[in-house]
Amino acid sequence: MKLTFKDYGLKATERFLKTAIVIDDEIIAEQPVKIPEGELEQPPFAAGMPEQAQAGVTVPDSTQQATERDAEVQIKPLADAFLDKRIVCGVLKPEVSDNDDQVVDRAVRAATVADIIIIDWYLRPNQDNLARSILGKILTEDRELNGRLRLVIVYTSADPLAERRTALAKYLRKAKFDAVEDPNDDTLLMIGACRVRFVRKKSLNVGMTVEDLPDFAVAEFAKHSNGLLANFALLGIAALRDATHHILANLDSGLDTAFVGHRMLLGHDTEARGFAMNLFLLQIKGVLSLPKHLGGALGDEELTAWFDERFGYPDADAHLEAAGTTKDQLRDSVLKGSGKLDSAHKSLFLPASKDDPTKVGNVEKELSQNFARFATFVREPDGFNSLPKEWLPTLTLGSVVKLVGRKTRYFLCVQPACDTVRITEDRYFPFIELVTKNPAKLTENLVIRDGEKRVIVRVSTSAGSRLYDKFKPDASQTVHAESEDGKFCFPSTIDHVYWWLGDIDPLKAQRIATDVSGSLARVGIDEYEWLRLGGSARK
Template sequence: MRTGLFFETSQRIVKSFLSNVVAIDDKLFFGNAISNQEEAASAGNKDPFAFGEEESASSEEDSGLGIANISLASSTIRDRLEKEVHNLDYQDLSLAFAEYGINCSGFIPDVHRFKTIEDAAENITLSAKRVDATILDWRMDENFGAEIGSLAKASILKILQHDKNQHGRLRLIVIYTAEPNIAEITGNIAKTLQSVDFSVLTNGNNINFDNADLEFCQITVIEKKATAKELREEVVSLFTELTIGLLPNATLSTLSELRDKTHHILHTFSRDLDPAYLSHVIGLLSSPKVRENAEEVALDYAAELIAEELKSMIQISHPLKLSLEKNRIIDWLSHVNMENDDDFFEIVVGDESGKVGSSRMKELIAATENEQIDTILQSEPKIISKGQDSLSFFERNRIQVNLKNGTTDSHEKLSIIECKRRDGLSLTNLAYAPNIKLGSIIKDKKGKYYICLQPLCDSVRLSSDASFLFLAVKEVKEPTGKFTHVIQSKTGENIRLMARCSTQCIRKFDLKRNKTTRTVKASNQAGSNEYIIQCKKESGGIEELFWVGELKNNVAQAISNHVAASISRIGLDTNEWLRLSSSISIA
């Protein structure tokens, strides 16, 4: 639904984010032209499709050399003007998008330049690689002597294959046509995609994908618009529908602001700092202890500086604040519950739950006092039904909000973002071999998981194979089981782990070092998506361990601190009466 305050504010965010659009049409033209039938009629002061009775009569009373075929002449003129009506004026389109600060480029698949459909599709893909939205005419094939839609479908396949190889890209493809059979064209495209193993989801004239790599990719077939501005508005609305949501909008707002403030970021990291950075690199090289890893250490230093600068900008970002303010969350509640169902939101508090509508959720979001929250929790239908202090129960138990007919793993997905620094999925298609260090997660052939506790300083400059400390953690597969961390497998599946920071869970592995980098590196096997670490067995053999991912520094450090605290505990023999006396409350 393209109504409501939330959609309107989402549109404004999209207009600010969209940067590049490409329009591809073999009839694309630049300049003034007759753009509709009314202009054509007014230019001749008459209806171009109508012939007066006098003209018909005079034609019938011709010299006898033959009767003029009025109907054929009318049809010829009509066809000619209809083609002009549906041609795309690049000047109009580029100016329309320019009003929103969006650059629109044009591409004509000219048969004199591109000899085959394949050649044209390849070049269309090149022009569309880095744009946010691609506009494709459905009928661009007559000069190639091919079936209608062949070039559009070939281009779509190449673009999608490129995106899939890159493991995803935010992508909107708009197919526009003057033909009335939009549903048939949508089905034609979907069938072509299915024939090459794309898992498609068709909804009306929209095509989406049941694939994590193409989660934010959509193909939509629309009828040609009378004006360039109408086409622009349709593209913006479709892109808004593709990206709408609280966190997606917040992300787009942040990216837009960072792009707009590129000048300020470069001013901070100007070329004047290059000598200082070079001095840092040489300083690292001067030390024999760091020399082998000087490049990697310098890279981490630069990455940390840039990341912190971006973080400081994001934390005070006004557009980000506006996208997540309380009033916008309230608008979102109405947007996702368009039918205003009274049971759309399920609030789970511990083992209690209740289903409520948008109005109740808005009251809860707006509440600032304990009395207000207590009233909302106890109102019918009750969220907390047990005969107990609802406020206390609400405070000390886990709270989870689910949407009607929505996914139930969103909380785990958010936890993955919080926990992981990188994983097998994020490394796909990257030439990167991870080092084993504090926070690295590995798995043995039995499927048991371990988190590395080795301090960073003891993970580098290794003179020989080294013993690394790990914490054995348990994979939690039970739906209601307790867990402390969530990571993602290389295939995108959620892995829930329970880390008990006890000395009894500490394990030691003798790992083989990489002699070149003097670190323990996980190597990617050719033809495999596995990252292998070699471990020396007590019997003298070699065991293979598998790198799974890496926790964020602060998460890994917290685990290490808890383990250290467990190790440093001191047990005392004490009087049992005195020990128990410490639990007696003093009035």
Template sequence: MNFADDQYNAASSFAYTMIVVDDEPVDDPVEPEPAVEVKTPGRRDVAAAKKVDQKPEAQRSHPLDAKGLIKSALDLGLVCSVVNPTGDEGSVAKSVAKASLRADIVSLDWHMNHGDDGELASEIIQEILRGDEAIGGRLRLIAIYTGNKDQGAILEKIAERLNAAEEIAGNVSKTGDVLTNSSGLRIIWREKSMGNEKLANAVSETQLPKELLEAFSELSNGLLSNVALATISSMRDTTHHVLSKFSSELDGPFFHHRALLKNSSDSMDYAVSVVMSALKSEVDKSKVTSKYTTVDAIKRRLSLMPQSPENFTLRYSKKDQEKEFKLHIDDVISIMERGFSAWPDEDKQAAVGRQQDKQASPMPPKDAFSKSFSTLFCDTIEAASFSMRQFSFLTNSQSSELSMVHRKAPPKLGLGSVIFSDADGGYFLCLQATCDTVRGAGLFFFVPLEVVNSDTPDIVVPHGRNGALINYVGLSVPPKCYTKSLSLDFGVINDAIGHIPICYDEQREIYHVPDANNTDYRWLANLKYKRALRIAQNMSQEISRIGFDEFEPFRKG
């Protein structure tokens, strides 16, 4: 078993549905053209052959064995729908795009509408990506399944059209034999075999579902992405079981709960949290971690990295100089399992002995491993630092300006909100008690945050971009932050809304909220509730310290 198997297992457990659009679906298997007797051609035969060869590819028949395709998909657990666009060309693009929001895999014929040279297929792809962007983006596999052998021209035409569409963000580029972008899009080309098993690279309809599942699995290229797919799959599998727990008899207690709240809008979030808690309980029972985060799974992932097996390089600074130390994959696994401090001396000596370069530095100090371990999996210290901040942001924030979903459901200002002021270039963290964010006057309590360049910031938030990369800013809560705290007035809260709304500015492409004095603040993120609550608790402990005069010689620090 290798990491590709982990990818495929996670992807196949996740993918449920597949849409295939083709204007020549047939019920019976496609038969290859019968062999003809070989003879020396005459002049008339040559002329006739030239006429056949001159027939445009777009006008040739490329039938689809719909019955074989659907059966093969069902055998893999995929629900497959075959759509014939003939006679419905005007609306099929929007219909397929709408259905694709709930489909995992989409396959399109290239020549439809009596040989349109990919016009309808390109339009469908464009509509699908519009829909994906409207919901904030998603992983998306689209396959062009056609008898047209000109793979390069087809992919280039699609890329050209998508890059010219102003409403589609993210540049599409051709890498090898696929089209990709930074938002999780993957467009591939597969050739129809049309019953001819002798075609080396062609794929039959019965082979296509498994072929596309394997391509879909390549969207999940990391251990954590496998865990994400398997976790969501587990949630899907337990959906009806969880639904059975929420019977109509529970509405009464929920109404009772809502009636006792001073602000009834709080109950809406509570209802969702109860459902999510039930889902989390079922996911825990599915043993996702025992399948995708074991030592063996980690080793399979590491073996796929370009550094494997002997070139995992620890990069660290010593006396303002960058040092390097190479480790074998077994050393990396051992450190992850036992920690560097528990690493036996013989293993350390073995690691030193494995270094081929006689001028290599000696075994790094313990703090080099604790601070720079992530450099083993990156090419530079800077790349490792970026990935560390990205992961910290993911684990500590529940929402941010990166989410396009907020444009339909704006975020709320409250405990854990991080905002930025252009006026003084400062970052501020809201520590307003949750119950006070939806009641009374719009006065909110904030503490300032300091920008830090160290590897251990308290908070990481996205703030714009640095070229093509998201700019993740490391922030820390200053000591005795309560002495620098401030109150910002955002006006009286509208009872109909129940909270201070954060608006999206289309022109500046930012989320912002003005205070009562019309000072504009850019909203960057909302921390997870417990993370923000811990910062508030730390601050309250600082305030509540007891200090008094005592006999100094006997005072215990």
């Protein structure tokens, strides 16, 4: 049977999800005692004895008992259902004697390692303060990490769910979160990369049973992480999780002596850490390169499923016709590289601009530039990955900087990595200029972000494109940036100030340095032109 793109997302999500945490004050471990229906038979020894009711005892009816059990969560069937999906489920049950701050801290710590959070709305009798505090603190920590893909299921007996969603949205907006209430679903709340879904606990014929929660959670997470590259990443991370203990077994203590010897011969801890990082990445690459993990990912079948879903919106055919193509033609261009690829590339962005197809060119430009940065930069100020507090950039191979003078100029540091460490005195660093002229196919192009604007630059190969400036190392024997109003700069010894715009992939930087060095090494001589043209006068 042909898989839909939703099916691919579910498969990747099921492989990825490993941990869940349930936060509820009504968690019970034992199965409830079931009272049989109908009248109970009288035991033989009681035959003939007069019936006598106990004074002052009120026997609750079945409806009252069911209502009291609405808030309870039976942990065994829930944990078993999660384990059937290879997901480990933890439990946090706030007791009356527990301090609220301690409960919040424990919940936040658990959330840092949980793929799925299931939380009750009332963690204290008829009070939602504790649940809101927990969710607010979790989202605050996520925001400090520049966002995190997160699924929260508020599993509650508190009705109506729409009012609970509104209450949480109002609370989060006061905390400066952009909480978006889905107009088409009154149980869904989006806060950046966090998806909060309100679900009714099972009561009589209404709500969801605990046994159904794992399937529901997987489906919700798959909706949240729906994408080609997201599916690829989910499969890759799942493979690494499965292989974690194998990698640890390979890196046993028997290798330590050789590594320490390497560190001793180097005489510098920074390079030793870099070597250890490369060693670790090599093990990871060895795992991910095995066909059983990612062999079928991003193949034609998945790409076709992605295309069909992407262009399944009502006006897709009309938009494609206006762009001069059809679904079949565009699909062939995607899978086979056929047709006019320039116009086909722009048409790919029609779903992202379906509200106003005339702006497809702007959408193509913006998304392509963002992807170019994502594929090139390891670090940026306010980039895709957050920078640690108190962290300072190091001037090294691949650092992109801005020099402001009579005009703004951009440069790429091409100092060999080995010459950016163990610096004991002022040292010159070489830079290659990045010019804002039209991009060229025969040289390297970069998209850099300078404040709020994005600039496309290309590597200048002209003889005057090199710049040298001298910098002073600090106690770490490297050149660290200085922090100034949230920005980073490298002051040179001659009072030039280079503003740090990010670090690109060192391998790409090395290739740029090699290409430029090669062009500068060309030797120009006077020679017979006919022979230079290959024995012909034809140019």
